[in-house]
Amino acid sequence: MKSIEAIRADFPILQREINGLPLAYLDNAATSQKPLAVLQAMDDYYRLRNANVHRGVHTLSEEATTLYEGARGRIARFINAPSSKQVIFTRNATEAVNLVAYSWGLDTLKPGDEVLITQMEHHANIVPWQLITERTGATLRYVPLDPQGMLRLDLLNELLTERTRLFAFVAMSNVLGTINPVAELVARAHGVGALALVDGAQSVPHLPVDVQALNCDFLVFSGHKMCGPTGSGVLYGRRELLERMPPFMGGGDMIREVRLDGSRWNTLPWKFEAGTPAIAEVIGLGAAVDYLTGLGMEWAQQREHALVRYAMEQLERVEGLRILGPGPEQRGGAVAFTLGEIHPHDTAAILDAEGIAIRAGHHCAQPIHDFYGIAASARASFYFYNTFEEIDRLVMALDKVHSVLGI
Amino acid sequence: MDALYREAILDHYKYPRHKGHLDNPDVSYFDHNPFCGDEITLELKIEHGVVVEAAFDGRGCAISQASASMMTEEIIGKPLEELKGWTKDDILDLLGIEIGPVRLKCALLPLKALKAGVWGIDDSDA
């Protein structure tokens, strides 16, 4: 196993200083940093092989296509998809949810149908369903939270009915850190004949995910939160569903044949990839997946678990600090908190002066904050490259926030 | 310490001036910043077109609350005509700091409330 120092050396940005102090990057739930291997894969593509994919017969185009499709295969293996045809590239998790909403949702949902989501969703898994249920006359329902930041699964019997067409839920909350029992929730959805969409934006980067074991119908995630570049995202879907779904966007690459009186669609996965894709970014995501596989996702999960457990212990000692969400056993690496009456923006600004990057705001999950009756929270979120010393610095800086702003 | 939290700002944040409510204000205006949750209610008493009393109430970050405190202190005794011409620079001069684009919204919330509240005031009794 590589040492943490060696792993950190793979990430050039982690050598940076902010305000004269070493950067402590604790905003990984927003986006992760990128290892050299990813930067080099993209650089190599642009320097040596840049060409459009699926089009030319010249050498560069073939090399680019091989790299692009090779990345698809690696990502399919990473999530244990039965076939790489079930891995569709999107810009990000948000676009992947929208793809399902506009393709499957518009085509399927009718008045009387229900879509069930939860109160802990990121806006990316709320707003598309609000838009689509409004347009189709279907009803949107929510699984509420309990005060510990867990889903009220005791209400699932009432909420999940034969009217439910889809249960879309987050595998790991980006605010509460809560890890939901995905396989169990998928089975419950299937039990009433509904499909299950899993928002894996926070789970795929942080723990082993096996779509066959979860048995989900759709899984969405973003490359940029898992060491890959922005602009790379994935929709995994069950084969029969993807085959039946109409295209999301029309254009080049997604067609087999275009005549003036109509067109025929390309096969999977290209049916859903209209236009020139984010070639360099997908190649970068392929390199990111190789990097993560090299470290081992089980190892990454354990490392983060140790960091989170330590962070929660230490944070609890900070005066007035209240952590949102469950204890370390039920959560991943995102720890949102409030600090007495101190506004999270002030907390984050004072931490920034100490070289520590955390996020402040509602983290694109306003319903969670409404539930707790707060406008915003501060959030520290970890990745495997973070250190226990960075957590010590975080805690010391939070004490400083008190001494500067304490009233 | 961070230049953003210079002494004067912290002083106004911790010991806000004119915080509270006026009896029978001529202007009372609530405004908020949904992205970060800063809130302020600005109240004014106007006589002959001049602000004679000002108060604010609110919650939010140090920058928004210090800005409200400094602004209420500053506008008392000033004619509305002059205040309508105030811009972000007037507020930044009061705060005495440079502010990046994200926090600027916090700093300018009180001015926004002032302008929205004053706009449409019937100050014909002036």
Ligand SMILES: Cc1ncc(COP(=O)(O)O)c(C=O)c1O
């Ligand atoms: C749980 C969850 N879902 C979805 C998203 C949306 O990701 P993106 O903005 O990359 O589409 C995020 C990103 O913050 C997230 O944390």
